[in-house]
Amino acid sequence: MELGLFRWLSNISRDKLLDVAFLTGLSIIVSLVFYSTISANGLILGNDGSVHLARAQEFLNVGYISLDNLGWTPPLYQILLTFLISFTGITSADQLILLVKASVLVVNWLFVFSVYLFGARFFNRKTGLVASVLLFFCFPMFEINMWAGYTSVLGIAFMLLLFLYLPLSVERKSYMVIAGVSAFGLVLTHQLTMFVAALILVPVMLFLLIKTRGKGVLALVFIVIGGGVAFFLYYIRAMLPYLGGLIEHVFFAQKAMVYQISATSLSAFWSNFGFVLILGVAGLFVAAYKLWLEKKHVRNITLVFGFIVPLILAESFVFGLYLPFHWFVYYVMPFMTILAAVLLFFIVETFSCYFRVHKANLKRGYVRAVFVFLIVLSCFALVMRGSVLGTSISEAVPFYSYSDPMALQAGQWLKTNYPEPATVVVTSAPGFWFSAFCEKTVIAATAPTVERNVISESILDLSYEIETPLTLLRGYEAKGDISSETYVSLNGVWYLNAFSSITGDFISYDIDGVHKELSLSQMSRFYNLTITDDGVHVLTIVYANDDVLLTQIQSIHETSYPTQVSWSITPVDRQVRNVSLQLTMFLSLYFNFEKVYLPGILDWENPWDNPTNVSDTHWAVTNFYKDTLIDNYIATYDEQNQVHYALQFNDLPTWGNIGALGNLQVDAFRFSYEFDNINSGKNVSFSYQTLTFSEDSYYQSVPLTQVREMFTAQPVWYYTVNSRDYIDFINENNVGFLVYDKFQLDTKLIKSPILNLIYSNDRYAIFKVEQFFDCVS
Secondary structure, eight states, X not given: OHHHHHHHHHHSOHHHHHHHHHHHHHHHHHHHHHHHHHTTTSSXXXXXXXXXXXXXXXXXXXXXXXXXXXXXXXXXXXXXXXXHHHHHOOOSHHHHHHHHHHHHHHHHHHHHHHHHHHHHHHTOHHHHHHHHHHGGGOHHHHHHHHTTOHHHHHHHHHHHHHHHHTTGGGTOHHHHHHHHHHHHHHHTTOHHHHHHHHHHHHHHHHHHHHHTTTTXXXXXXXXXXXXXXXXXXXXXXXXXXXXXXXXXXXXXXOGGGGGGGGGGSHHHHHHHHTHHHHHXXXXXXXXXXXXXXXXXXXXXXXXXXXXHHHHHHHTGGGGTOOOOGGGHHHHHHHHHHHHHHHHHHHHHHHHHHHHHHTGGGSOHHHHHHHHXXXXXXXXXXXXXXXXXXXXXXXXXXXXXXXXXXXXXXXXXXXXXXXXXXXXXXXXXXXXXXXXXXXXSEEXXXXXXXXXXXXXXXXXXXTEEEEEOSSEEEEEESSBTBEEEEEEEEETTEEEEEEEEETTTOEEEEEETTEEEEEEGGGSEEEEEEEEOTTXXXXXXXXXXXXXXXXXXXXXXXXXXXXEXXXXXXXXXXXXXXXXXXXXXXXXXXXXXXXXXXXXXXXXXXXXXXXXXXXXXXTEEEEEEETTTOOOSEEEEEETTTTEEEEEEESXXXXXXXXEEEXXXXXXXXXXXXXXXXXXXXXXXXXXXXXXXXXXXXXXXXXXXXXXXXXXXXXXXXXXXXXXXXXXXXXXXXXXXXXXXXXXXXXXXXXXXXXXXXXXXXXXXXXXXXXXXXXXXX
16 A cells, blocks of 8 residues: 555645645634634634525425525635535534634635646646735735625635636636636626626627637536526516616615725725735736736736726726625635736746856856845735734734634623523624524624614614604613714714713802802603604603703704704792803814804904914804894705704703814804793793704705705605614514623613613623513503
């Protein structure tokens, strides 16, 4: 046996032995690197992996693949997980996590190996080996695994295999089968990868058909059959009714993707790829010229379009398209490493050729100096890149740590002590992984820029919402000192615009000869959200103590843009005198409100231009009074983001001011209402209207002189109003528990009458929802 093995090894060439050894070592490195990467937080990084696992378990439970999964990702990777779970029979959370990690290693190995094959087939084995090594110097390779984009990794691998065997399939029918299977796997793995591959495939296939004078039709048929069957099996039934609006949605309606534009800047590319970026861009020209000389035009087109198409898609915001810009960086990566490897070998071959030709004329000292310089330069580049890469990975680990061992501990405690079925609402950490830990249905908070989850937001914040296309009004039972907030929509994402603080609003009065002054935070607070018979959505906040009741009513109707705000002050059982209620509208510093209209005082200027009081360079305020205010309308404007905020008083306040910080940002509107006396059993009231919106969410630009007209304008056809109540969400979804990351926990929640703290560790707190909502309503 030993003699036979020796003969087999002796028949293998030295190069092939080196390739086998290198690929074996590379496989070990892939396993070690990516296992340690995704396990960097002590459990598993990313949130999407838990969703894939939940889908796989759903497939096992119901016995079929639901089309509800279409909005997530195609099911191939989840089918792989389903097979592994069924084959191994494991059920415990820690074993399932280990299973997901094992699948991740297989997916990444396939991706790295596909890059090697692509480079080896298009150029030579050494190019493929170097290209696969260069992947480890690209941060996106680690990032995509840290946020659990396993389906993207698998999809890119299938895409590379498809374009690798496509030109070969013209010559050998066996390669047609491989190309067809790759197309089938690609379509069932990831929608975005399929989209990128289709754009690259069109010019490649056209050229191939022209070059082969129609002989490539059979190869195209196999690809169409492979991809078409997959598309028909999974997509077509769900997509057919919506094909009319699909293009508009994909290319023009996903404005939320604007937040990813910064991730495709030149500095971001440099941070992601370092020296690989320079080598890759330069290598594009070298590789194109090299393949052109060798008359391998199909490979040339494949490589050039494979690099340029995802690069253009990453910068498609220039053309007004709304695509997931950052994700296309992952598709640029494999082609960039292959091109970088081509350039490296071109440089090595050029220097080697030059050395052989001029060897006799070169001095040894000169050669050694150049050689040492190149070695030092290479080492310096590798060390610097390694340092940047290490820093990027260390910064990304906490960002993508949606779950950790503490979450596993909390989930297992909940599973043991409360085994009955229930829905659990959790913060972004521990995220969807908590479902695997506690074996209950989980609704997790998500990033608003990606996809706003109104259910989790409302329940976790104990909030009430009234939403229009222009404005989102939110009231909170427990969010620090915030009583209510208003948001405006920019690129499809809600951004905080203004808020009221119970520590920033004050009431003062005399009762029984005693003067009292207190903030609204010192009073009890109650909320109620209703919809009247005529369609008015009303958020009522009642503040109370032993002396007075304050009632704030904020109402929004589908027939008008502004929010109607009214206040009433009612003595409990004794007369109150010298009543003063001071209110403050704080403006978010996210926006750059600098221009202010204050009739007769500021004509779209800044309070620093006409201040009443100034504190060094820290702040300035401009006062106004009921007797001197020549109009009932005041406003401010953020020119950079085109956001408006305006007030129109139905009852003029006694006094007020507008403040600006040292950087000219307007930070607050303050005003006060005063009353001489209010008898027991009577009340006084006043009202005003607020209007805030971004021109991005409105159907046209609004000149500053015409903003006031929107207080009386009739809304356009698309204007609708929706209300949300966290109590309704709790009842509708059978929510039994809330889990908070303590870094996001408002300690005032502990005092909530509907929540009972039942568990806490160093990172997470679990509250049981008590079913007695009448006292809150």
